[in-house]
Amino acid sequence: xxxxxxxIKTIEWENTYTKMVDQTKFPDKFEYVNITxxxxxxxxxxTMIVRGAPAIGIAGADGVVLYAQELAKQDLTFEKxxxxxxxxxxxxxxxxPTAVNLYWAxxxxxxxxxxxxxxxxxxxxxxxxxxxxxELEDIEINKKIGDNGATVVPKGAAILTHCNAGALATVGYGxxxxxxxxAYANDPTIHVFADETRPRxxxxxxxxxxxxxxxxPVTLITDGMCSYFMKKGMIDMVVVGADRIAANGDAAxxxxxxxxxxxxxxxxxxxxxxxxxxxxDTSIKSGDEIVIEERNHEEVTVIxxxxxxxxxVNIINPGFDxxxxxxxxGIITEKGIARPDYKKSIAELFE
Ligand code: MRU
Numbered sequence: 001x002x003x004x005x006x007x008i009k010t011i012e013w014e015n016t017y018t019k020m021v022d023q024t025k026f027p028d029k030f031e032y033v034n035i036t037x038x039x040x041x042x043x044x045x046x047t048m049i050v051r052g053a054p055a056i057g058i059a060g061a062d063g064v065v066l067y068a069q070e071l072a073k074q075d076l077t078f079e080k081x082x083x084x085x086x087x088x089x090x091x092x093x094x095x096x097p098t099a100v101n102l103y104w105a106x107x108x109x110x111x112x113x114x115x116x117x118x119x120x121x122x123x124x125x126x127x128x129x130x131x132x133x134x135e136l137e138d139i140e141i142n143k144k145i146g147d148n149g150a151t152v153v154p155k156g157a158a159i160l161t162h163c164n165a166g167a168l169a170t171v172g173y174g175x176x177x178x179x180x181x182x183a184y185a186n187d188p189t190i191h192v193f194a195d196e197t198r199p200r201x202x203x204x205x206x207x208x209x210x211x212x213x214x215x216x217p218v219t220l221i222t223d224g225m226c227s228y229f230m231k232k233g234m235i236d237m238v239v240v241g242a243d244r245i246a247a248n249g250d251a252a253x254x255x256x257x258x259x260x261x262x263x264x265x266x267x268x269x270x271x272x273x274x275x276x277x278x279x280x281d282t283s284i285k286s287g288d289e290i291v292i293e294e295r296n297h298e299e300v301t302v303i304x305x306x307x308x309x310x311x312x313v314n315i316i317n318p319g320f321d322x323x324x325x326x327x328x329x330g331i332i333t334e335k336g337i338a339r340p341d342y343k344k345s346i347a348e349l350f351e
Pocket of ligand 1: 051052053054099162163164165166169170174175176202240241242243253254319
């Protein structure tokens with residue numbers, strides 16, 4: 001088995017605050033930042049100091065604890081304390097709308113708040129324990145996703161991925177890059193193609209960084225190049241992460257994923273989505289119901305502090321798109337790989 005050097009832990013609850021990798025500094029610096037208040041956590045999620053669906057889920061769970069610690073310093077009755085904490089939790093979720101993991105983890109904390117009948121100290125302890133539990137479980141879940149996914153990776157495969165669904169998008173190990181890590185551990189002849197992923201360049205700045213740190217061979221390409229390499233027979237499969245998967249298998253992921261899926265279908269290349277069950281939102285029937293985050297227009301107009309287009313041009317900047325389930329070969333989860341018919345196979349994952 002290959003030994004991975006990086007063992008990155010992206011986000012970690014440290015008794016009273018959260019320590020996280022600051023992902024806005026890549027690739028120049030690999031720095032940690034301490035998040036000590038609920039508002040700081042909201043801002044860290046919104047400004048993408050922490051990003052990636054599972055990682056922002058854990059950030060949300062930690063954020064609820066931070067708010068609880070702050071509210072405990074005010075002179076509130078237990079009932080009023082709980083009421084205010086629920087309001088802060090709901091506010092936290094508005095930091096980013098597309099990834100369901102944030103909502104999922106904060107809802108788990110809200111259930112604890114609602115059920116608690118004892119006192120503030122006991123409630124904070126329970127919230128703290130739950131945040132830590134979700135954090136530790138995330139790595140284990142990713143390893144299972146990785147091992148399940150490795151079973152569909154052909155020997156010596158060239159694997160294309162879009163955005164970053166790696167250790168840095170989760171607590172550690174990653175979902176799509178978890179599949180790569182598990183496959184590489186058994187077969188060091190595999191190779192990754194990483195899409196640059198405009199406008200935030202998660203592929204160029206984060207995926208390549210992780211893989212280089214682990215010694216896994218990676219080639220960086222720009223987003224428009226994928227069909228070129230597919231046509232040349234240089235891509236054997238695609239594995240991406242997801243931010244929200246509907247009950248019918250439609251999967252929201254970083255903008256540009258849909259284009260990759262169409263190109264893969266045209267070239268008859270398997271297209272897999274790797275995600276934990278917490279990314280599957282069975283409350284929505286299809287991807288049409290997924291709210292797509294519209295991001296700051298400067299992400300498109302400015303590169304490295306320099307404006308790249310004239311003033312007066314119109315800009316639209318959706319952060320995500322939805323890949324229709326017809327284009328997805330399989331959804332790799334910790335409980336196995338769901339395949340079409342997704343309505344049936346996804347429902348079975350939750351039995
Ligand atoms: O905007 P980001 O960087 O948070 O988007 C991340 C992605 O789209 C990932 O592919 C997705 O969250 C899955 S992470 C395991």
